[in-house]
Amino acid sequence: xxxxxxxxxxQALARLPGLGPRxxxxxxxxxxKKREGALIPLLRALExxxxxxxxxxxxxxxxxxxPCSICSDPRRDDRSIAVVEDVADLWALERSRLFPGxxxxxxxxxxxxxxxxxxxxxxxxxxxxxxxxxxxxxxxAMNATLEGQTTAHYIADxxxxxxxxxxxxxxxxxxxGELDYLDDGTLAQALRARRPVx
Amino acid sequence: xxxxxxxxxxQALARLPGLGPRxxxxxxxxxxKKREGALIPLLRALExxxxxxxxxxxxxxxxxxxPCSICSDPRRDDRSIAVVEDVADLWALERSRLFPGxxxxxxxxxxxxxxxxxxxxxxxxxxxxxxxxxxxxxxxAMNATLEGQTTAHYIADxxxxxxxxxxxxxxxxxxxGELDYLDDGTLAQALRARRPVx
Ligand SMILES: [Zn+2]
Ligand SMILES: [Zn+2]
Numbered sequence: 001x002x003x004x005x006x007x008x009x010x011q012a013l014a015r016l017p018g019l020g021p022r023x024x025x026x027x028x029x030x031x032x033k034k035r036e037g038a039l040i041p042l043l044r045a046l047e048x049x050x051x052x053x054x055x056x057x058x059x060x061x062x063x064x065x066x067p068c069s070i071c072s073d074p075r076r077d078d079r080s081i082a083v084v085e086d087v088a089d090l091w092a093l094e095r096s097r098l099f100p101g102x103x104x105x106x107x108x109x110x111x112x113x114x115x116x117x118x119x120x121x122x123x124x125x126x127x128x129x130x131x132x133x134x135x136x137x138x139x140x141a142m143n144a145t146l147e148g149q150t151t152a153h154y155i156a157d158x159x160x161x162x163x164x165x166x167x168x169x170x171x172x173x174x175x176x177g178e179l180d181y182l183d184d185g186t187l188a189q190a191l192r193a194r195r196p197v198x
Numbered sequence: 199x200x201x202x203x204x205x206x207x208x209q210a211l212a213r214l215p216g217l218g219p220r221x222x223x224x225x226x227x228x229x230x231k232k233r234e235g236a237l238i239p240l241l242r243a244l245e246x247x248x249x250x251x252x253x254x255x256x257x258x259x260x261x262x263x264x265p266c267s268i269c270s271d272p273r274r275d276d277r278s279i280a281v282v283e284d285v286a287d288l289w290a291l292e293r294s295r296l297f298p299g300x301x302x303x304x305x306x307x308x309x310x311x312x313x314x315x316x317x318x319x320x321x322x323x324x325x326x327x328x329x330x331x332x333x334x335x336x337x338x339a340m341n342a343t344l345e346g347q348t349t350a351h352y353i354a355d356x357x358x359x360x361x362x363x364x365x366x367x368x369x370x371x372x373x374x375g376e377l378d379y380l381d382d383g384t385l386a387q388a389l390r391a392r393r394p395v396x
Pocket of ligand 2: 254255256257258259265266267268269270
């Protein structure tokens with residue numbers, strides 16, 4: 001139907017989550033027809049993200065700077081750290097605009113099934129951050145899944161001897177629910193009603 | 199939530215048809231996390247399309263070469279031309295793999311409401327193509343909308359003195375239906391049952 005280059009673009013778009021072959025085709029047509037208004041802005045945005053893309057050496061967020069925008073924002077509260085499984089969960093919490101502190105991205109959750117062990121996550125780095133002092137509260141913001149909760153318990157154990165308040169998101173979360181799929185209201189409620197880890 | 203660059207990427211993606219803000223966010227995260235596997239391939243595909251993007255000076259298709267892949271394919275049948283409103287319709291017909299000829303893209307349809315007149319479309323260029331000879335059949339493959347059919351009638355009038363067979367897609371198309379949204383089966387049937395313009 002079209003040239004190799006256009007096919008390649010169609011395929012690259014079709015591999016994005018939420019876009020199938022049909023919507024990728026429509027997106028390609030849109031890009032071809034709106035070169036100045038759509039293709040070039042997308043190209044420039046990708047170039048500039050690609051040039052600067054970095055994983056934050058403090059919290060594990062992905063951003064175009066290291067330390068990331070959140071870690072280098074002087075208005076954020078250093079005394080509170082929310083621990084999340086994944087960057088998607090960090091973004092979900094940021095969208096709620098209710099958490100004023102810093103973050104720590106684990107890079108996954110403990111899983112016997114998938115063979116994910118504590119050393120595969122950034123748990124040691126979290127312990128180091130806490131041991132350096134200045135943190136009053138650690139919010140365990142894991143997903144309300146079995147593996148998320150196992151991970152939260154494991155981290156709670158690792159942090160129990162530090163003079164910090166250890167809290168977790170209130171279980172208003174639907175069982176099996178993933179943070180990134182929640183509506184903002186549910187997420188906000190769960191954050192406001194966070195409670196000490198028992 | 200994130201840096202200016204990441205926001206810009208998110209917004210550029212959210213403006214694509216079929217992607218809202220939420221799916222754009224998920225797509226951005228995917229790109230950030232799969233730099234080698236997703237971000238760079240998409241960037242390279244956009245670069246190479248952007249460098250070569252051209253509107254075919256023969257048929258009006260958009261491609262990475264001029265004449266386009268279809269116009270420069272020696273296996274296509276020069277004697278048959280399908281006239282379509284838009285590049286999306288050309289692509290839809292190509293997907294059906296049933297039309298072996300060449301194309302002519304009008305760049306829209308006549309519309310009193312939107313102020314689209316014959317001189318705003320590539321109708322004169324179509325007449326020139328036909329007048330150069332070698333064409334036996336012109337398939338009017340307009341959408342089955344009022345404006346599409348008005349456009350087909352207008353073109354039929356303009357071409358009536360040429361020694362060609364003038365056909366149009368069979369009206370198995372649902373009324374109001376747009377080619378680009380049809381399933382391939384319906385489109386194939388309409389193409390096979392195309393009939394002379396009365
Ligand atoms: Zn950071
Ligand atoms: Zn062409």
